[in-house]
Amino acid sequence: MPITANNPKRKTWIETTPNTDFPIQNIPFGVFLTRDDIITIGTRIGDTAIDLGALHQLGYFKGIPLTDDIFLQDSLNDFISDGKKTWRLVRNRIADIFDETNETLKNNIEHRKIVLFALNEIEMQLPVSVGDYTDFYSSIEHATNVGKMFRDPDNALLPNWLHMPIGYHGRSSSIIPSGIPVHRPQGQKMINGEENPIFGPSRLVDFELEMAFITTDANHLGEPIPIEEAEDYIFGLVLFNDWSARDIQKWEYVPLGPFLGKSFASSMSPWIVTLDALEPYRVAGPKPIKEQFPYLQYSGKKSFDINLEVAIQPENAVETVVGKTNFKYMYWNMAQQLAHHTVNGCPINSGDMMGSGTISGPTEDSFGSMLELSWRGEKPVQLNEGGSRKFIEDNDTVIMRGHCEKNGIRIGFGEVASKLLPVFKK
Numbered sequence: 327m328p329i330t331a332n333n334p335k336r337k338t339w340i341e342t343t344p345n346t347d348f349p350i351q352n353i354p355f356g357v358f359l360t361r362d363d364i365i366t367i368g369t370r371i372g373d374t375a376i377d378l379g380a381l382h383q384l385g386y387f388k389g390i391p392l393t394d395d396i397f398l399q400d401s402l403n404d405f406i407s408d409g410k411k412t413w414r415l416v417r418n419r420i421a422d423i424f425d426e427t428n429e430t431l432k433n434n435i436e437h438r439k440i441v442l443f444a445l446n447e448i449e450m451q452l453p454v455s456v457g458d459y460t461d462f463y464s465s466i467e468h469a470t471n472v473g474k475m476f477r478d479p480d481n482a483l484l485p486n487w488l489h490m491p492i493g494y495h496g497r498s499s500s501i502i503p504s505g506i507p508v509h510r511p512q513g514q515k516m517i518n519g520e521e522n523p524i525f526g527p528s529r530l531v532d533f534e535l536e537m538a539f540i541t542t543d544a545n546h547l548g549e550p551i552p553i554e555e556a557e558d559y560i561f562g563l564v565l566f567n568d569w570s571a572r573d574i575q576k577w578e579y580v581p582l583g584p585f586l587g588k589s590f591a592s593s594m595s596p597w598i599v600t601l602d603a604l605e606p607y608r609v610a611g612p613k614p615i616k617e618q619f620p621y622l623q624y625s626g627k628k629s630f631d632i633n634l635e636v637a638i639q640p641e642n643a644v645e646t647v648v649g650k651t652n653f654k655y656m657y658w659n660m661a662q663q664l665a666h667h668t669v670n671g672c673p674i675n676s677g678d679m680m681g682s683g684t685i686s687g688p689t690e691d692s693f694g695s696m697l698e699l700s701w702r703g704e705k706p707v708q709l710n711e712g713g714s715r716k717f718i719e720d721n722d723t724v725i726m727r728g729h730c731e732k733n734g735i736r737i738g739f740g741e742v743a744s745k746l747l748p749v750f751k752k
């Protein structure tokens with residue numbers, strides 16, 4: 327089925343600015359509270375939020391097999407379960423409703439009042455109820471940098487890294503939407519040269535600049551997903567700040583991997599940009615350095631050209647962009663991650679979330695964590711209004727943004743912004 331929603335020539339009757347992340351070609355999905363305190367599934371064109379629950383009740387999705395309450399939910403999970411064909415039909419229909427040549431809703435003032443909202447009239451919620459959250463470690467630049475710092479500069483990559491997408495199972499309970507602040511965690515830390523660990527606030531709170539993808543129900547227990555089918559089960563992507571406490575992480579991670587240094591919070595952008603909307607931005611990925619097993623071999627372009635940046639904004643100060651990178655640098659792509667995740671027969675459900683791992687680029691200004699940008703704190707990062715940062719300080723806000731751009735069409739993710747508060751006190 328063609329993705330008519332992506333037509334680059336299409337214009338909309340909704341007012342938009344030329345540089346918006348949300349032109350009519352985007353049509354992301356999210357969940358919001360309306361000015362009447364009703365929770366609904368919605369989309370967004372420019373700075374106008376659109377209540378899909380209301381649109382459906384008014385009959386605008388006639389002919390598409392949808393249950394009556396599919397958009398009157400507090401999460402996208404059921405809609406995501408409906409599968410790729412339905413997502414496509416709905417995006418195509420939304421594009422049609424808001425096309426500048428379609429006057430049905432455009433000329434219906436009553437319906438417009440019910441369906442359209444200004445952004446300051448709504449409050450974005452977590453778009454999915456995340457069942458399981460897996461975090462990968464798929465940037466070769468990031469894995470190499472961390473290996474150089476913590477292990478052996480001459481053998482920075484561990485022997486397994488070039489053979490499979492390394493990952494661990496994270497916590498979904500602490501995944502939060504943009505705007506929710508995060509408390510500095512406490513935990514055990516081992517100070518270099520000491521015999522015993524100490525307990526207290528983490529001194530090395532860091533961001534991880536990641537993207538995450540959200541899946542639909544994909545397979546039954548025991549059934550691996552073939553790599554060429556894997557993308558059919560990916561609904562869309564968000565920006566993802568996988569907060570990390572480096573001192574807690576370093577002391578606890580041997581031998582079972584990350585635990586409390588990671589599970590205190592992960593922040594996501596509220597609008598899920600569909601994989602369909604990202605189709606025009608496919609690019610070839612990095613060439614494999616070592617031959618990969620057949621279940622990880624793929625054809626075609628399975629990487630995406632998404633510009634990413636991260637900024638730090640101290641309280642009452644302007645922000646400083648501290649790193650710029652691109653999703654296309656990922657050594658292992660999403661299809662490989664999903665094929666690997668299920669090769670043992672592990673089931674994937676609607677609303678599962680898979681983090682990419684920190685996305686670092688090849689240059690020193692393209693790293694995706696303060697650990698790398700300040701090189702363990704040895705090279706503080708200068709801020710625009712004076713001062714510097716080795717890691718994140720109390721009351722700093724970390725802001726991540728991402729967008730694709732090609733032939734004059736920009737598809738963006740908006741932002742994920744969250745403030746680090748001091749340690750929680752009762």
Ligand code: MN
Pocket residue numbers: 461534536568681683684
């Ligand atoms: Mn991570």
